[in-house]
Amino acid sequence: MWQREIRPGVHWVGAIDWDRRLFDALIPLPDGTSYNSYLIRGSEKVALVDTVDPTMKQKLLENLNHLGIDSIDYVIANHAEPDHSGSIPDVLDRYPGSTILATPRCKGMLVDRLVIPEEKVETVDDGETVSLGDRTLEFIHVPWVHWPETMATYLREERVLFPCDFFGSHLATSDLFVADEGRVYEAAKRYYAEIMMPFRSNIERNLEKLKGYEIDIIACSHGPVYDRPDFILDAYRSWVFDDPRNIVVVPYVSMHGSTRRMVEHFVGALVERGITVQQFDLAATDVGKMAMSLVDAATVVVGTPTVLTGPHPAAAYATLLVNALKPKLRFVSIIGSYGWGGKTVETLAGMLSSLKVEVLEPVLCKGFPRDADFEALDRLAVTIAEKHRENGFA
Ligand code: FEO
Numbered sequence: 001m002w003q004r005e006i007r008p009g010v011h012w013v014g015a016i017d018w019d020r021r022l023f024d025a026l027i028p029l030p031d032g033t034s035y036n037s038y039l040i041r042g043s044e045k046v047a048l049v050d051t052v053d054p055t056m057k058q059k060l061l062e063n064l065n066h067l068g069i070d071s072i073d074y075v076i077a078n079h080a081e082p083d084h085s086g087s088i089p090d091v092l093d094r095y096p097g098s099t100i101l102a103t104p105r106c107k108g109m110l111v112d113r114l115v116i117p118e119e120k121v122e123t124v125d126d127g128e129t130v131s132l133g134d135r136t137l138e139f140i141h142v143p144w145v146h147w148p149e150t151m152a153t154y155l156r157e158e159r160v161l162f163p164c165d166f167f168g169s170h171l172a173t174s175d176l177f178v179a180d181e182g183r184v185y186e187a188a189k190r191y192y193a194e195i196m197m198p199f200r201s202n203i204e205r206n207l208e209k210l211k212g213y214e215i216d217i218i219a220c221s222h223g224p225v226y227d228r229p230d231f232i233l234d235a236y237r238s239w240v241f242d243d244p245r246n247i248v249v250v251p252y253v254s255m256h257g258s259t260r261r262m263v264e265h266f267v268g269a270l271v272e273r274g275i276t277v278q279q280f281d282l283a284a285t286d287v288g289k290m291a292m293s294l295v296d297a298a299t300v301v302v303g304t305p306t307v308l309t310g311p312h313p314a315a316a317y318a319t320l321l322v323n324a325l326k327p328k329l330r331f332v333s334i335i336g337s338y339g340w341g342g343k344t345v346e347t348l349a350g351m352l353s354s355l356k357v358e359v360l361e362p363v364l365c366k367g368f369p370r371d372a373d374f375e376a377l378d379r380l381a382v383t384i385a386e387k388h389r390e391n392g393f394a
Contacts (some may be wrong), residue, residue, distance in 0.1 A: 002044065002102070004176045005146075006038070006160070006176065006177075006219060007155075007160060007217065008158075008271055009040065009041040009042075010038060010039070010040050010041075010155065010158060010160060010245045011037045011038065011063075011067060012037075012047075012176060012219075012225070013037050013038065013060060013063035013064055013067070013359070014034055014035050014036040014037040014052055014059070014060065014063075014221075015035050015037075015052045015053070015056035015060060015174050015254060016032070016034045016173075016174070017032050017033050017034060017035065017053065017055075017056060017172060017186060018032045018172040019032060020032050020033055020172075021303055021325075023083075023170065024112040026192050027170075027195075027288060028286050028287065029170050029173055030169065030286065030288070031171045031173075031187060031280075031290075032170070032171070032172030033170040033171065033222055033223070034065070034171070034172055034222055034223060035050075035051075035052035035053045035056060035083055035084065035221060035222070036050070036064075036219065036220060036222065036223075036225075037049065037050050037051050037052050037084075037221070037223045038055050038162060038219055039064065039067065039069065040048070040132060040135060040137070040155060040188060041132075041212065041322060042131070042132020042133040042135040042152065043132070043133030043338065044133070044134075045073040045074065045131070045133060045173045046069065046071065046072050046073050046074075046132070046134030047072070047073060047075075047076055047130075047132060047137060048064075048072050048074070048075045048076065048098075048379050049070075049073040049076045049078065049162045049219075049340060050076065050077065050078055050079070050084040050085075050088075050164055051075070051084060051085060051087035051088050051091055052084070052086075052087050052163070053082065053084075053086055053087070054086035054087050054090075056087075057086075057087035058092070058263065060087055060090075060187055060294045061090065061094060063092075064094075064124055065355065065373035071095060071097055071098075071134075072095040072097075072098045072217065073097070073098060073099065074098065074101050074130065074207065075088060075091055075095075075098050075099070075101070075324040076100075076138075076153050076167065077100055077102040077106055077110055077121075077274055077371065078099050078100075078102075078106075078110035078138075078146070078150065078151050078152060078153060078164035078221070078334040079149070079150050079164040079165060080106050080113060080147065080149055080163065081109050081147060081165075081220075081280065082113070082223050083221075083222075084164060084271045085110060085113070085114065085353065086114070086207060087231075087348060088100060088110065088114055088116065089114055092116065092120065093103075098120075099120065099121075099122055099224050100116075100120055100121040100122070101121075101122055101123075101124050101130065101139070102121055102122075102123060102124070102149070102151075103136075103139075103141055103150075103151050105148055105149035106149035106150075106151070107121045107123050108149075109147075109149055109296070109327045114200075117267055118341040120315075124151075125139070125140040125141075126139065126140065126141035126151075127139070127140070128179045128206070129156075133181070133251075134155060134290070134391055135155060135156075135158075136155070136156040136158075136268065137153055137154070137155060137180060138153070138154040139151050139152075139153055139154075140152045140153070140154055140209065140210070140213075141208040142163065142209065143202060143206075144164060144199045144202035144203075144206075144212075144377045145163075145164075145165060145166045145196060145199060145200070145202060145203060145210065146165060146195050147195055148243075150164060150166070151164075151308065152164065152166060152210075153386065154213055158216070158217070159213075159215055159216040159217070159242045160215075160216065161210070161213065161215045161217070161218050161219070161229075162219050162220075162221075163218060163220055163221075164220065164221045165195065165196075165220070165221060165222065166196070166206070166220065167188065167204075167218055167220050167222030167226065167232045167233075167236065168188070168189035168220035168221060168222035168223050169184055169188040169190075169191045169192055169220070169222055169224070170187060170190070170191055170215055170222040170223065171183070171184065171187040171224065172221055173223070175224050175226055175308055176224065176225055177224055177226070177227045178223050178226055178227065178228070178231065179224070181231060181285070181329040182225060183358055184223065184231075184291075185231075185235060186253055187223060188223065188235060189235070189239065189290050189292050189295060190234060190289075190291065190292045191222070191223075191294045191322060192236065192239055193291040193294060193295050193325065193327075194258070194288055194291050194292075194325070195263075195292070197239075197291075197325050197326060197327060198324060198325055198326045200240055200326065200328070203236070203240050204240050204241070204312070207233070207236060207237065207240065207262070210233075214390065215229045216229070216263075218232060220235075226245055227303055227305045229293075230346075232344040232377075239295050239296075241388070242296075243328075243391070243392070243393060244272070244277055244298035244328050244329065244330060244393055245276070245296045245297065245393055245394065246276060246295070246378075246388045246393045246394055247275070247276045247277070247293070247296055247297040247298060247299075248270050248275050248276070248277050248278075248297065248298070248299045248301060248384060249275075249277075249280070249290065249294060249297045249300045249301075250266070250267060250277060250278070250279045250280070250284070250300075250301050250302075250303060250305065250340060251262060251279045251280045251290055251300070251302055251303070251315070251322075252279070252280070252281065252284050252302065252303025252335075252336075253281065253282040253283055253303070253304055253305070253312045253314040253315050254281075254303070254305060254314070255305045255312065256305070257308070257368070258305065258337035258365065258367065258369060259303045259304060259305045259334075259335070259336045259337050259367050260303075261343050261368065262303060262335050262336065262337065262363070262373065262377060263279065263303045263364065263370050264314075265334070265369070265374050265377050266363075266377040266380065266381060267279055269377055269378050269380075269381035269382075270381045270384065270385070272381075273382065273384075273385040273386065275319075275381075275385060275388065278290075278293040278297070280293070280316050280318075280322060282314040282315060282317070283314060287318070287321060290318065291325055293357045294322065294325060294327035295327060295328070297329060298329065298330050298331060298387075299329065299330065299331040299332065299333070299384050299387075299388070300329055300331075300332050300333075301332070301333045301334065301335055301343075301380070301384075302315050302318060302319055302322075302332070302333075302334050302335075302336075302348060303334075303335050303336055304334065304336040304344060304348070305316070305336055305338070306336065306337065306338035306339065306341075306342040306344045306364075307317070309341070309342040309343055310343055310344055310347045311347055311348050312341060313345045314376050316347070316348070316351065317349065319348050319352065320351055322352070322355070323351055323352050323354045323355060323375070325353065326354055327355075327357060329357050330357055330358065330387070330393075331357055331358050331359075331360055331384065331387055332349075332352060332355070332357045332358075332359055333356075333360040333361070333362055333363075333380060333384075334348050334349070334362040334363075334364070335362065335363045335364070335367075335380070336363075336364055336376065337364065337365050337366070337367065337368070337369070338364055338365075338366060339366070339367070344364065346363045358372070358387075360380060360383055360384065361379075361380065363376040363377050363382070365378055386394060
């Protein structure tokens with residue numbers, strides 16, 4: 001049972017999920033996560049910002065009990081995804097006088113998803129405020145981070161921003177505030193890559209919008225609280241706005257060693273030309289790590305053998321993921337091997353329709369690679385080095 005004060009009268013009342021290892025049946029959580037919920041007590045009214053995953057609702061209710069909270073006026077639903085809204089029905093059961101505040105789009109989602117009465121949810125416009133007496137909450141609509149209905153809540157007098165998922169990190173830690181910036185940077189970058197990167201243009205607009213606010217603390221709903229907001233704001237600006245870097249990501253899979261041999265040679269050829277390479281064996285890798293590597297990369301080269309006339313399913317999955325995450329890549333290519341033919345290149349290239357990338361000449365070899373194949377890989381490495389140089393990717 002923990003409830004900790006981040007500002008006078010503003011308490012963290014969430015739950016830490018040390019043991020969770022998968023989110024949405026998709027995203028690996030090597031370091032667990034937290035569901036941060038915050039209680040704000042004003043001179044006249046009390047607000048709860050976001051709740052917790054329903055699996056941990058008891059923690060939230062215990063924390064509120066421990067603080068002696070016998071009524072809550074507003075439950076702010078910044079986001080409808082169940083890890084933040086899923087305990088709202090339990091909060092309403094315990095505090096039946098509460099009103100939920102949400103964006104109009106979020107209201108519909110909450111009613112549909114949680115099966116709660118429509119009249120329990122009041123909508124708030126962008127820029128609208130609610131007074132708690134001596135404290136004011138301002139609602140800032142920040143759509144598409146990473147669902148369409150999202151908003152942030154700003155506590156004006158304390159200059160605290162509660163942006164829910166935005167700027168968050170999947171990190172279970174007993175530190176209330178960021179204590180180890182290196183560790184949090186990595187977790188936040190992974191989170192950005194997996195969850196926010198596909199919405200980069202919306203993130204860009206929302207970052208611009210937040211420039212108008214003086215912020216002393218960013219209290220997200222996953223991971224530790226930022227008491228040095230520039231740390232995460234600068235990181236986001238770099239991930240969103242900076243050009244790609246002189247990096248090639250090589251996700252690959254090999255069945256009998258031919259593709260692996262090609263990858264070894266190719267990676268060596270890239271490194272000799274001053275390119276940073278991040279190589280991932282798809283049979284064993286953590287796809288979250290691969291996603292993170294895409295944030296800054298200029299080029300992806302997928303390595304795959306041909307299976308049943310097409311790419312290996314692991315390579316197809318990685319390619320699908322690259323396409324879905326929409327990184328700021330500029331170039332892609334494919335290398336690999338085949339036994340007697342197939343449509344590996346056409347199939348993989350056809351899976352990249354969301355990306356504005358140039359597809360560089362693929363290198364496929366029959367059987368085990370020989371001198372001519374290694375020379376073709378060298379030529380691909382030279383082309384990539386030239387393209388990166390011409391574009392000024394450093
Ligand atoms: Fe942490 Fe989009 O939920």
